[in-house]
Amino acid sequence: MTLRQETVDSLYCRLNDLKFLQVRGTPVSGKSTLASLLFYYIYNIEGESPYWISSWPDPHSPGTPPGSRKPRLSEDAEGWAWEDNSVVIFDEAQSTYWDTSLWDDVFKTLCSNPTTRRNRVIIFSSYGSPTGAMAGGTPWDVPSKNRVSFCEDRPPDGYKPVGLFFTKDEFQNYVLRRNMLQQHKFSNQLPERIFILTAGHVGAMEELFRALTAQSCYRHLTRAQTYDIADFESLDPKDLLRGLEEGSIFSRGLPKTGHLRVPETAQIFKHVLCEGGITAPTPTTPTRLPEGALGNCFQRGWLHAIPAEDNQTSYVFATHLHKWFVQWKMFGEVPGAGLSYTDLLEFTFDAFSNFSPTLLSEERNIDLGITQSTPEAQFQSEFYRCSFQLSDGHVVTFPEFGTAKGRADFYIPSEEWGIELLRDGQKLEEHVGRFSKTGKYGKTLRLSQHIILDCRFTMPRKTNSHLQNLYHVVFTLSTKPDLNPVWTIEILDNNLNAVHGMKQVLTSSNDPF
Numbered sequence: 001m002t003l004r005q006e007t008v009d010s011l012y013c014r015l016n017d018l019k020f021l022q023v024r025g026t027p028v029s030g031k032s033t034l035a036s037l038l039f040y041y042i043y044n045i046e047g048e049s050p051y052w053i054s055s056w057p058d059p060h061s062p063g064t065p066p067g068s069r070k071p072r073l074s075e076d077a078e079g080w081a082w083e084d085n086s087v088v089i090f091d092e093a094q095s096t097y098w099d100t101s102l103w104d105d106v107f108k109t110l111c112s113n114p115t116t117r118r119n120r121v122i123i124f125s126s127y128g129s130p131t132g133a134m135a136g137g138t139p140w141d142v143p144s145k146n147r148v149s150f151c152e153d154r155p156p157d158g159y160k161p162v163g164l165f166f167t168k169d170e171f172q173n174y175v176l177r178r179n180m181l182q183q184h185k186f187s188n189q190l191p192e193r194i195f196i197l198t199a200g201h202v203g204a205m206e207e208l209f210r211a212l213t214a215q216s217c218y219r220h221l222t223r224a225q226t227y228d229i230a231d232f233e234s235l236d237p238k239d240l241l242r243g244l245e246e247g248s249i250f251s252r253g254l255p256k257t258g259h260l261r262v263p264e265t266a267q268i269f270k271h272v273l274c275e276g277g278i279t280a281p282t283p284t285t286p287t288r289l290p291e292g293a294l295g296n297c298f299q300r301g302w303l304h305a306i307p308a309e310d311n312q313t314s315y316v317f318a319t320h321l322h323k324w325f326v327q328w329k330m331f332g333e334v335p336g337a338g339l340s341y342t343d344l345l346e347f348t349f350d351a352f353s354n355f356s357p358t359l360l361s362e363e364r365n366i367d368l369g370i371t372q373s374t375p376e377a378q379f380q381s382e383f384y385r386c387s388f389q390l391s392d393g394h395v396v397t398f399p400e401f402g403t404a405k406g407r408a409d410f411y412i413p414s415e416e417w418g419i420e421l422l423r424d425g426q427k428l429e430e431h432v433g434r435f436s437k438t439g440k441y442g443k444t445l446r447l448s449q450h451i452i453l454d455c456r457f458t459m460p461r462k463t464n465s466h467l468q469n470l471y472h473v474v475f476t477l478s479t480k481p482d483l484n485p486v487w488t489i490e491i492l493d494n495n496l497n498a499v500h501g502m503k504q505v506l507t508s509s510n511d512p513f
Contacts, residue, residue, distance in 0.1 A: 004034065004170050008041045010162040011122075011148070015087070020110040021122045022093070022138075023148040025164045026301035026318055027253040028203030031124040034164060035091050038122070042087055050087035051077035056096040071099070073106060085118040093123035103139040111146055127301065137289055144307060150318060151199070166200035174205075184213060185221050187228035199319040207250035208321065211243030237398060241328050253301045254322065260330050264293035269326055272303065274388045276381070277316040279308050290315070302326075324397065332396040332413055339391055344417050344449040345471065345499070349491060351386040352473060353504040356511045357487045359385075360475075379455045383421055384410065418450035425454050428467060463495045470494040484508075 011034075015021050025031050043049050053076055059068040074080050077088050096102055110117050127137075145156040151163035166174060175181065175191045198204035212218055215235060218227050245251050259265055271278055280290055289295040294315060297303045302322075303315040317323040341347040360378045387395045391412055398409040410419040422428065454460070454472045464470055472492040479485045491502040 004037055004166070006167060007034070007162055007170065008037050010160045011038055012041060012045070014159055014162065015120050015122050017114065018111070018146055019114040019117050019120050020107055021146055021148060022142045023122065023124045023164065024127055025150060026304060027126055028249050029150065029164050029318070030202035031126065031164060032091055033202065035089055035124045039089055048086070050089050051080055052089050052091070053077060054091045056090070056093070056099060056102070058098045073102065083118050087120045087122070090121070090123040093125040094127070096123065097138055100139045108140065111143065127298065149306070150201070150304060166202060166205070168195065168200075171195045171200055171205070180209070184209070185218065185225065185227050187226045189229055190227065190232060193229055193232060197319070197321050201319045201321070203250045203253070204319055204321045207244055211240055214243050215239060233398070237328055237332060237396070241325065244325060254325055255300070255302050255329070257329065260326070265297065266330065268293045268297050269330060270393045272315065272317065273323065273327060273393065274385055277314045279312050279314045282311050282313045327396045331394045332411070338414055339394070339412070344419070344451050347387070347390065348419065348451060348453060349502045351383055351390055352489050353506070354386040354389070354510050355382045355487070355489070355506050357485070357506045357508060358511045360487060360506070379423065380421060416446045416448040418447050420452045422452065422454045424456050425460060428452070428454065428464060428470065460492065460496060465495050467494050471499070472496070
């Protein structure tokens with residue numbers, strides 16, 4: 001267990017100031033572990049154990065024995081009293097949502113008058129149930145400064161960022177304390193890739209490490225060998241998918257195949273995959289939940305909610321690993337209907353032609369805590385969005401997609417098409433070799449066609465006639481006084497010849513809003 005000193009210290013300081021905090025997350029996101037760490041931290045600091053409450057049963061719920069008493073804070077936290085300077089920690093605090101008197105008389109009192117109260121209460125609650133949707137939400141809206149979730153890009157004024165996700169320093173501490181590099185055959189660079197893919201989600205990290213050690217390629221390593229990034233990138237995504245599902249606690253927070261076959265649910269996931277999220281008005285109903293299939297996805301913990309502007313809420317995947325899992329579960333395991341395209345180059349040109357000039361130039365959130373802010377980075381997300389629309393969702397990515405490596409890989413199972421996006425000609429020969437029979441993709445994927453697309457802002461100067469299926473996609477920005485900037489794309493072959501009919505001006509009609 002990592003002590004998470006920085007996070008626990010920040011959480012403790014915020015609790016002392018605000019007196020009431022709600023820490024909320026999906027299943028298996030480390031809530032109970034963080035609650036335990038805070039418990040022992042407070043004991044060491046104050047010399048008194050906090051009160052710990054792990055359930056708050058509704059005496060009127062179905063199945064409850066007749067005559068069951070209503071829980072009371074003064075009884076369940078024996079000795080608790082107003083102004084006693086105590087700390088009460090609620091685990092699984094979603095079980096308190098039915099008790100309006102607890103929320104109004106205790107929680108709201110502390111939340112509304114932090115400077116005049118000494119008692120402190122912190123609740124750890126889940127908004128996702130792996131077996132079914134939970135009824136209801138909090139009896140009243142918890143102010144944003146009193147809420148803690150996965151991570152904070154903009155913490156309340158005067159406070160350090162705090163969240164359920166590990167910081168990079170905490171992750172490195174986790175790797176050291178678990179003695180992972182010595183106990184396992186991982187290279188020094190692999191943990192950093194795991195951190196990027198999981199964003200510091202503790203359940204995702206644990207299960208991904210476990211799934212990797214269960215792979216046959218890992219088990220057959222000699223004592224002198226290590227499992228490195230190249231091994232990870234060469235792994236068949238379907239094998240990793242099965243490894244994450246089988247016997248995995250992490251899979252509790254993921255949709256099953258049957259769920260993804262429900263048309264309304266599938267449509268929600270297709271939208272989130274394509275656009276990076278769904279933004280909707282913040283619910284004001286008594287349950288404080290979005291309506292329909294979106295509400296169901298949120299309640300089950302498959303999507304995470306983050307505040308947006310203008311009283312809106314955005315629903316996104318918790319990590320890129322969650323997103324990648326749903327991608328392959330929906331479109332990677334069973335080939336879908338064939339596309340109307342027979343030529344891969346034509347398909348990619350049409351995808352580029354649908355690029356949004358606005359999205360190409362502005363910041364865009366592609367996952368929780370991950371913002372792409374430069375046109376170079378936008379190549380990846382825009383190509384995925386447009387190819388997703390052209391293929392009706394039947395395009396999947398690989399685990400390293402979305403990292404800062406300047407490249408992204410795509411696969412369309414129904415056509416057995418492989419696509420690799422590069423930037424400014426980085427390591428062309430290496431990436432072309434990945435599609436050979438002995439390369440990364442040639443060994444793990446069935447390929448009828450493949451293409452390497454070199455995206456760039458300047459014209460290439462060197463021909464590469466020996467590199468088959470390589471094309472350069474040149475983006476040109478024209479700026480004139482009193483006129484809006486204009487993006488133009490043109491595709492050149494490996495001999496730097498313009499491909500006939502493959503030059504296009506990007507217009508605002510491509511903007512998806």
